[in-house]
Each structure stands twice: as structure tokens, then as C-alpha cells.
Amino acid sequence: MIKVISARIKQGYRTAPFPNREMKMPERYLGLPLLEGGKCVPGCRKCVAACPASCINKMEKGVSIDLGICIFCGNCAKECPAGAITFSKNYSMATRKRDDLIIDGGTFKPAEALDKKMKSLFGRSLKLRVVSAGGCNACESDTNVLNTLAWDLGRFGIQFVASPRHADGLLVIGTVTPNMRLALKKTYDAVAQPKIVIAVGACAISGGIYKGVPDENNGAEPIVPVDLHIPGCPPHPAAILDGLLRLLGRIR
């Protein structure tokens, strides 16, 4: 017992001060891209060619990036001769609407909170059932990590539960493979109304790097309606938690 207590003292209190203080992201972290269409060289398509996920669209002036497909590899920024694409360290990238993930240099609108009625239901207690459907275990791991003492998700009243019957909504991870379509649909149907669906990671939002792969589905949206999109490959735990808290109106 004395060893357990001494270990407890040694290990200390390590829960991150988030969200009261901003998380300090690593120097090389790639967050929300900043687009400066004005710098873009006419006729140059280097970023489009460099993008393995085909998420960049060349526009008349500048480019647009679909963060719902983007895997944040940074190839576009490296290839751009004019410095029109740079990656910030901003991890607040979750949105309510799928279209808001398509950025073109205008103001990015992070996720708004649930409406009043839904917030009164879920604002202080949100139980989520996770469905991994073709995820690679990276998004799974970084969702799971929110349960650890480093993030202590429970203090926000958010909890991952073992049954859809206990849940207020689903958190979907992965491309939704053909073999998981039915299981996802059934799990969704088993959750009582009203319910919400959160798509975590590029795969769940659009299929990501697997979008259009022959045997592949293109994320959760074709099967279930999605209320919150959290982009990334995988999203940093701070990005996931930020999205969840914005949905509940805890961060504005």
C-alpha cells in the first residue's frame, strides 16, 4: 500500500488545463490551413498535383481545400511556390455543416452549439456510443485518450458508454466499410431520439484517403446524418475535445 501511495505522489496531477488555457501544439503540428488566394500564381496547379487526397480545388483566384477530405500531410504547402498555403497551429476545426469544411481563404466558422432544446438535454450530460467502422485505430486511440487522466473527459459530463441504448448519440470513426454499413445503421437505430452523430477524422467525414477506393464507402454521411464533423488524420485529442465542447456550447 505504501508503494501505491508513493507512486501516486510521484505521478502527481497531470490533467491538461484545457479548455481554460489553450493547448500548446508541437512546432511541426499542422492545423487549420491559411489560404492567401492573392499570392496564388495564375495557371499553377502544383498544390492540386501534390495532394494525395484530391481535396484541393483550383479556383479563379486562389484555391479551396476540403478539410473533410484533407489528411494534413502538408504536401500542398511544401509545393506552393508563392506561399499561398500555410498551416496554422489552430486545432479548432470542427464544424456543424459539411460545407463549412470547404475553406477558400474567407473566415472559417468553427462549430456552433446545439440549439437550445438539444443543449438543455445534452449540455451537461452527453453519453456517446463509439462505432469504429473501417478506422485504422489512430482516431480510435486519440478518442480513447480523452478518457485518460491527461484529458479527463468525465469532468465535462461526456462519457463513452457500452450500449447504444445508453447513448445520446454516436461517435463514428472510419470510412464505413461495406461490411460495417449494416452494423452502423443498426447501432444508430438503437439510439433513442433525439440523437446526434459525430464524425471523427477524414475517413468518417468523407472517406479521406480512401474516398473512391473501389471496395470503399465514403464515410458516415451516406448512412447516418452527421451533426458534427471533426477533421484530421487523426485529429489531435485537443481537436476532438474542442469540437465536442463547442457542440455543447462550452467553448465559443
Place this chain on the structure above:
Amino acid sequence: MAPTPYMNIFNGKTVQLEKVPLLDFEEFRETLLMLIEKGGRISSLFGMPSKNSVIRIFAIIAKDRQGILYLFSTEVGESYPSLTPACEQAQWFEREIAEQWGVKPEGHPWLKPIRFHHSYDRSRDAWGRKPDVEILPCVTDFYQVSGKEVHEVAVGPVHAGIIEPGHFRFQCHGETVFNLEISLGYQHRGIEKKLVGGPAPRTIHLMETAAGDTSIGHSIAYCEAIESLAKCRVSLRAQTIRGILLELERIANHTGDIGAIASDVGYLPTSSYCGRIRGDFLNITGLICGNRFGRNTVRPGGVSFDIDPEMKKEILKRLDSAFNDTVNAANLLWDNASILSRFEECGTLGTELCRKLGIVGPAARACGVEQDVRFDLPSGIYRFAHIPVSTYHTGDVFSRAFVRILEIRNSVKFIREQLENIPDGKLLEECGKPQADSITVSLAEGWRGEICHTAVTDSEGNFARYKIVDPSFHNWFGLANVLKNETIYNFPLCNKSFNLSYCGHDL
């Protein structure tokens, strides 16, 4: 001396496809059985279409002690006599070949799909299913025990925790498990099919997400394959950084596993600490790569991120602190008699069965089997800097947990040494196109065990076939076996002690 019916190669060696021995099936079978009998183990066994709609089957047998891989092949039509009755470890591979190419291994004792998808060549199907019929996952006959008081427990695909999907079918008598059958395929994304015709811009990203918790392991195996095919020499500096990242990946996952094993016996101190410390290790990878899983870093020709002296200091500082915390948290387990009584003699895999089933990685080393790609068949930095093989002999949950902490120690030591001596060199060399009509086998020791990538190129230098064998492919059947006569409440504990990948298996 008569020429041998097989070819000796080493890890990462490219050979001309025409030089790979093409044996008639009887000779192929005899060669394979002889090599297994002499202590070899199947690293990979896969099919690819050859001329006139026959399927060419390649066998890659690892002889760990000698550091050699044996490569040979045969051609089969619609069926062939199954190897499994004489060689148990071929069973899962034969089921995969049957599912992918519609070739039936006659006499296979348990011939069922493993991923539940249509054959790559829709005109043939090992189970005679029509090409337009929808294939439903795990809708199949399961091994069943009947009798008074025997009952069946079905779990999955959607599990209670934040885990990937899979289906587990237990045949129980009271709390004793007679048999566990594991049926996967829910995570099948069609990666191998997509890789044909590459390398393409997406290829490296598919590798990084083949098993996303092993991004570094799989991307190293891929890059070493393509560098060998393209005759690209990678600087020692890049090789060193790859080694550091691979060991960081191992340490992070092993730490997480020790925590998860503790949590499955309800021991919260170790579970809570290790959950957090795992993140500390991932954050070191995040410091180097910007991404906690090491994405966008290992690239054909080298690595995209450098470690400068400033960063080196920071890594060493964080590594020491997280390592001390890990040892402190893990020691709580070894000091606690009630924990040890749950770990010891639980989910025991015997050494002989381990070898027979071709188990790899920490699960094999926990059965006292000295086998580690980094030591036996080294590539990259491991040819110059050796890591001792960590083994323990009891084969139970304790052993699998204990081997992990031994490996963490060795990996931390390795990283410290490498950081002090990062050689000079260019980070990223230009990597050209793979040479045509060739085959290369590339192995890496991921944290779960041996990752085997085999690339076969066509006359243009594109992939005609790219075969990935994740360590989980070997080990799932090992998990099913340790549950025999084990109690069902010990399943989560046994499962965590293996911690296998669903997506790495399903691809």
C-alpha cells in the same frame, strides 16, 4: 550439388522475378514442409494472377536463426491439396488465398472466408458464390459444441469499448470456454487491391493507415521495399531517425498495453498512469513529426523531418521522465500478489504450439521463442545497432506484460544511444521508379511483431501485386487458442495481452 528448389534471400533483397524457382505443386509442398520441419516459419504465402488464369503462389519462409528468407513458388488452377493438415500455420494464409483468388485448398479442415468480400477475380469463387450475390460479413457456419448446459456467447462487431469491430463466438460450458472462433473482415477497406498499379501518390498514405497505430512500422517496411526496388540508398542519418521513431512507436503502444492489461483486472493506478504516459511518448513522436502517430515522416528515400541538437535535448528530457513514470507504474503490478495471481497461468500459450502456429512478436517472445526481425533479419539502422531480444518463458498474460516492459527498457536505451550519435547525411534522397519484373521482400519488427511486405513489379515497374502481412494476421489464431479451457471472464485480459489489430488483418 543439385540446385536447391528455393532461393535464399535476405531482408530487403530484390530479385528478378524469372529467377524465383517455379516448382510443380508436389515439389513446392515438399519444400515448404521440409523447411518448416527444419525450424522455418511462414512469413508470407500469397497468390497473384499469372498467365492463362492460373494463380502463382509465392512462399516466403523465414529461417530466423540464420537470418535468411527462402523464396519459391508454384502455380495452381482451381484447386490444390491443402497444406494445412501437414502444416498448421498455413491455415489462415490458405483461407486468404481461397477468398482472394477463388482457389480451393482441398482438404482444408476449416475453409471459410476471413474477410468476407468477393474474389478479386469475380469469375471464380472458392465457395461457388455468384458474382452478383451480396456477401454479408460473418454470416457463416461457426464451430459449435452441443450438449446439455453448453451455451454460445456471441460478441461484436460493435464492441463495448472504443475498439475496432470484429466478431467473437464462444462455446461455453458454465464459465469455461470450450472453443472461441474469431471472425473478422468488418474493417476490410480493399487496400491490397488499391495498391496494384502503384506506386501512386496515395500509396504511402495507405501504408500509414494499413494499421494506423503502426504507421511507422508499415511505412518503414514499404519504404525499404521500394528503395530496394529502385536501388535508392538511404543515408545513415535517415535510417537512424527511422529507428528512433519505430522504437518510440513500440514504447508508446507497449506502455498503453500494460495500462490496458492492468485495467482489465480492475487495477486503476497502473491503468491510469500508463494511459497518460502513453500520450507522453506519443507527444515525443508529435514533437519530431508534428503528428502523434508519425504520419508524413517516413518517405521513400529517407525521412522528411530532422532532429536538431535542440530537439535532441528535449526528446532526451521527456524520454527520461516518461520512462521513469512507466517503470514506476509497472512496478506496482509486479509488487502486487493479487494482480500476479490473475496474470500467471492465464491464457497460456505453450512454446510448441506457438511455433506450430507461427506466432510472431512479443506474443512469441513471451513463449520463450527468441525471434525478432530487428535481431534476426535486420534492416536499416538495426544492422549496425543491435537490440537484444527480450524473452520470458511462461507464455501467459504475465509473460506478455513482462516482455513488454523488457522491450520498453531496451528501446529507451536504444533511442538514447542513437540520439547521441546521429550520423551526418542527407535526410531525403531522390527515390526513382522500381525496376521492372522484380520481387522484393521487406520485413520490419513493428510493436506487434513481424510486418512482411512483398512487392512484385510488372514489366513497367508498377506493382503487379503488393502483399502486406501484418503481425496480427499470424496472431489472431493464437489468441483463439489460448482461450481453450480458459474462463470466459478472462477473455478481455487475454485479448489485451495480445492487443491485435483488426484493420491490419482486414486491410
